[in-house]
Amino acid sequence: MKHIKTDLRAEQIHLSYPYLFTFSEEATNIYEIRSSSPHHIATLSQNIEGYFREGSIIIDPSRDALIVVCNSVMVFNLHDGQLQKNLGLFGTLTDTPIRYDRGRVLVTLSDDEEQDGEEKEYFWILSCNPFDLELPGYSFLTQIQRASTEKNMLYSHVLPSREGGVVVAQHTSYTDQPMKLHYWSPEGQPYDESLPPAYTVDIPMTLEDGSSIEARDAVPIDETTFALCTVEMVLDCLDSPGSHQSVIRVVSLPALDTLWSSDPIVGEAKHIYHVPGEDIVLIIGVVSEREDPKGDSADYATWIAAFDTQSGERRQFTKLNHRKIGKRLVGCRLTATVTEKGDIVPSDEPDIVFLTSIGDVATFSLSKFLTEGLPSDDFAPLEKSSLSSGLQLKDIGRRTLDRRVCISQGSTAVVDDESLISIFTW
Known part of the structure; x- marks a missing residue:
């Protein structure tokens, strides 16, 4: 394993090997990792700040695209960082993960509105195709109205189906009620609130x-x-x-x-x-x-x-x-890679990667884990593949992990407590 501590600073990073993206107040940059070192490719023509939700940074090599979802869906060229399209989003993005499927960006939006003295909240399950030649490139999958008495009810994308439909989860907090799983088929888009899902099932609480x-x-x-x-x-x-x-x-x-x-x-x-x-x-x-x-x-x-x-x-x-x-483990992931179509999948011969708060990085072959196992509460089997970098990662909490630790195919990028980026390759 090789460790390079760079002089690059960032508040947030994203790694989709070989591409490394760094986000700061000054600029958003694209790097390519070559021989374990980052080589600068481009600076985005429009800087992007703020916390990015899960799935909101998307790489699609087949379209030469970096897609960033924040208050809008922004599409940049991967090779030069130039902004190609910016689709504004209405309402507020919910905290649910953003999904991507072959050009489709699926988001869940919400907004409040008062009707007849009663506050209501609307959810929109929205599909954006920023690569459509004709604007706006939106397709409403469904619109859901929620009364104020249902304030603990939430909706989220679960999965875009390959033929163009979508699976949506509906759950209500502070109740023992089951979670509902809905499937909307692709026929008849755009949808409106009057069209029910094609299928609905209950997932029980146990x-x-x-x-x-x-x-x-x-x-x-x-x-x-x-x-x-x-x-x-x-x-x-x-x-x-x-x-x-x-x-x-x-x-x-x-x-x-x-x-x-x-x-x-x-x-x-x-x-x-x-x-x-x-x-x-x-x-x-x-x-x-x-x-x-x-x-x-x-x-x-x-x-x-x-x-x-x-x-x-x-x-x-x-x-x-x-x-x-x-050792406090601040990260544990399976190595993954991005396909030409933008899908994130496990890498060939994947490894399980462990990262500790004192900068130890260890890998363990998934195939070895399946055949031989890994003893519980014992770090010794990981020591053979461990590198002690001495990085201080004690400020990485569960809420900031995704901003500062990225694990990809044969590589890991980390932002330490001094905001400096380190790259590990093996």
Whole structure:
């Protein structure tokens, strides 16, 4: 493994190997990593500031495009940073992940409006195609009106289907009610609020005393199935072993039938991957192992679980308690790459990458994890592939992780506590 500490500064980064994007108050820059070093390609013709939601920075090499979703959908040339198109968005982006599928950007917007003395909130499931030759390039999938009495009800994209439809999750916090999963077919667009989804199913809450169930993430398996990860929570309580649990399901399109469902995993899922070469669904999450319900320490552990794609059988599991291994893990991801069409998929022969708060970076082969396992609460098997950089990453919290740590194919980029960028390659 090779470590290069650059003199580049940034507040936020995004890495889609070989492209590295840096965001600061002064400029937004595109670099290409060559021989472990960043080489400057271009500065964006319009600087972009602010926090970017999950999925809001999109690379599509087949269209020579960098797409950034903030208050608008902005399309820049990848080779020279020139702005090509800017589609304004009405309303406010919700906190749900932004999805991308072969030129389509799917966003969830909301807005408040008062009617007859009652405040109502509207949700728009919106598809933007910034590559359309004719403006505006919008397609409404649905518009949902929500009364003020439903203020804890939220909608989010789960998955764009390959034929042009969309799967949407609807959940209500502070209730033990099931999450609803909707499928809108592509026929008849643009839609309006009068057109119901083609299919709707309930996803049950299974956590005792649970008060919210939400779709954390989903990944396509093939043209007609996808893996869905839900997280069930007890709200308004300290993180503890019983406050979160995660369930993996494989669901078919268009009817949203559940083909298999895993036993609950104690803890909160953070990332989900489908790895076709190993025929598995991989989940990475965290759990609080707090023994004293009133104690100050949440005593977090990182866990990794692998399930057979066809049967749902759990093929491997491990858990690394940060206190027991003597290192706080600030990042754990599977290496990924961007296809020519802009899809983010696991890299060939992927590695699981671990990053600690004192700058240790370790890799562990996914195939080795599946065949040999990884002992729980033991960092020793990772020491052979670990590089101790001495970087200080103690200020990286769970909320800022995605801004400062990016893991891609054979490389990791990190913004340390001094705002300097380091690059690790192997």
